[in-house]
Amino acid sequence: MNPTPRKLEIITIASALFKDRGFSAVTMRDIAKAMGIKAASLYNHIKNKEEILTFIIISLAEEFINGIDEIKEENNTCIDKLKKIIALHVDIATRNTNGMASLNNDWMHLKDQLDYYLTLRVNYEDTFRTIINEGIKKNEIKSINSDIMLFSILSTLRSLYIWIPQKEDMNSSLLATNLSEVLLKGINK
Amino acid sequence: MNPTPRKLEIITIASALFKDRGFSAVTMRDIAKAMGIKAASLYNHIKNKEEILTFIIISLAEEFINGIDEIKEENNTCIDKLKKIIALHVDIATRNTNGMASLNNDWMHLKDQLDYYLTLRVNYEDTFRTIINEGIKKNEIKSINSDIMLFSILSTLRSLYIWIPQKEDMNSSLLATNLSEVLLKGINK
């Protein structure tokens, strides 16, 4: 934890490669080449390949958990909590597009920290679902199977990293506003 | 094309492994072991590893293109066309959950057919967007940036393969109905 600047460079460059080709298809020599050094030199800064992936994924997962834990405690309507969750995803995905790819697609290649990651994910989804269920109870949200609503919203939010780089012109808060409209109120007039 | 039964077995088993670990992390020896034979024996039935991935992805991509091309021609409201697209995704994802994982996550490892896949995908998204834009013009759909609506709906549909196996109890047509409600009309009461 708390990586040196050089270590952070490696992680950043590796993230970009992982996004394009996936963790397994990127070699240490690929990462080294992208940094302009030799593969063996990477080991002056990192323990092994796994450590790079672990850092990318765990730090993002913790960012999400911290974000949603804060939101759930607020004194707010459930709909407003959901809007804040949407903004949280837009914010993180905008700041770390590449890392989001690993979080979504490469988590299964974690070893030491796989169990920890999975509990973080379960906790996140549980909190999300609880907020939806509260919204149903308080008559803010339709009484549909809450898993379907959770799935539908979360799938969109998890895919943001793919679309955000294609729409660089659109600013984050406008994107969050429009997404909230679409996800919460639908597209049907 | 038109694979022998044995070849189809290989593709089916490989799909399951690709879903769990991704194309690059699955070796020919893994596939062989799952079939109870040796890796070299696979080559009696398939040309190489790439051919397995290509078959999985291209046949699915063509299924989607054929499906949406039929839907767009129908004499129907745009909202009903979107409902049919949602049902199309639920149907295909239910019938080939494992293949959908490769379509979503491993398409970048295609070689010979990468360009063909990309044109299929662009065509699919263009048709989808055209239907949304017609809906806006006909006042069936809200006048929000159509890319955001497309992205939001399509992200959910593309993730179906992850959730469907977790909800085996829910039947396909009920899932499609509920999804249509959520995606088209939102969750806000």
Added chain:
DNA sequence: TTAACAAACTAACAAACGTTAGTTTAAGAC
């Protein structure tokens, strides 16, 4: 001037990779 250190290097490793070549086995057809 020398000592210390970070960060690069070269060289090599054992293991795993996709794939090829040639051979064996078992079943059905003539």
Added chain:
DNA sequence: GTCTTAAACTAACGTTTGTTAGTTTGTTAA
């Protein structure tokens, strides 16, 4: 009983993989 064929096998190949060990380089501090 021989021929054919499908589908498995063993053995090996050249490459690439992640990683280690030991060395050199260049900068900063004493």
